[in-house]
Amino acid sequence: MQNNDKPSGLARIIRERRSIKTGYRNIPVPQELILELLNDAVYAPNHKLREPWRFIFVPTEAKQLFALEMAQQYPEDMFENRLKYFNEPDAYLIIVMTDSDNQKQKDEDFGAVSSMIQNFQLLAWEHGLGTVWKTNPHIYDPKVKEMLGVQQGERIAGFLHLGFYSDVPEGAPRTPAEEKFTVYQPKYDL
Numbered sequence: 001m002q003n004n005d006k007p008s009g010l011a012r013i014i015r016e017r018r019s020i021k022t023g024y025r026n027i028p029v030p031q032e033l034i035l036e037l038l039n040d041a042v043y044a045p046n047h048k049l050r051e052p053w054r055f056i057f058v059p060t061e062a063k064q065l066f067a068l069e070m071a072q073q074y075p076e077d078m079f080e081n082r083l084k085y086f087n088e089p090d091a092y093l094i095i096v097m098t099d100s101d102n103q104k105q106k107d108e109d110f111g112a113v114s115s116m117i118q119n120f121q122l123l124a125w126e127h128g129l130g131t132v133w134k135t136n137p138h139i140y141d142p143k144v145k146e147m148l149g150v151q152q153g154e155r156i157a158g159f160l161h162l163g164f165y166s167d168v169p170e171g172a173p174r175t176p177a178e179e180k181f182t183v184y185q186p187k188y189d190l
Contacts, residue, residue: 013122018171020130022088024163028060029091033127034162041119046112047105050098053113053157056148058092066092073143090163093120094148099155113157120160130165133158 007015034057046052058066067086074082097113100106121131138144139156150156 013126015171017122017125018130018169019132020163020165020169021132021161023165023167024088024090024130025166026090027164029129029162029164031057031059033129034091034093037120037123037127040123041116044112044115044119046115047108050109050112052098052109053116054096056094056096058094060091063087063089063091069147070138070144073138073141073147089161093160093162095157095160096148096150096154097157099153110157117158117160124162128164130163132161134161
């Protein structure tokens with residue numbers, strides 16, 4: 001398929017999905033929907049079936065208190081800004097993953113978690129649920145980790161901001177794969 005052809009099916013969903021950062025409609029995000037999406041998303045490839053993830057859901061009805069707790073982790077001069085920021089999405093899904101001292105396992109597990117998150121985002125899009133994967137500095141903050149119950153040997157892979165949206169942002173063009181594609185040429189003949 002050429003880059004300018006009209007995609008269909010899964011290719012269309014992949015191309016149409018957008019990160020929804022604002023413009024949430026203030027509609028509660030059902031826990032049942034999140035679990036339904038996660039139960040499909042976890043079929044992401046993962047080495048040795050380690051399933052290196054777990055999830056913390058912040059439902060719509062708990063969001064204001066969550067936003068207050070999160071804003072309190074910031075310096076006083078940033079409190080109001082962060083309180084507004086954390087109140088924007090309608091809900092959160094925080095992805096916690098295993099952490100390892102073994103670099104190969106760490107890379108494999110992050111690849112698996114990234115694949116699972118992409119699966120979740122595509123499934124959410126199909127249901128009209130907007131997402132954006134955020135990796136702001138607070139995911140590394142020991143106080144935030146403690147607040148969320150992140151254990152030794154775990155780390156936060158990111159916060160997924162969630163909400164039903166009104167407007168779909170315009171998509172940005174992508175570089176055609178042909179421009180970043182090479183074919184291996186052996187140095188020697190057999």
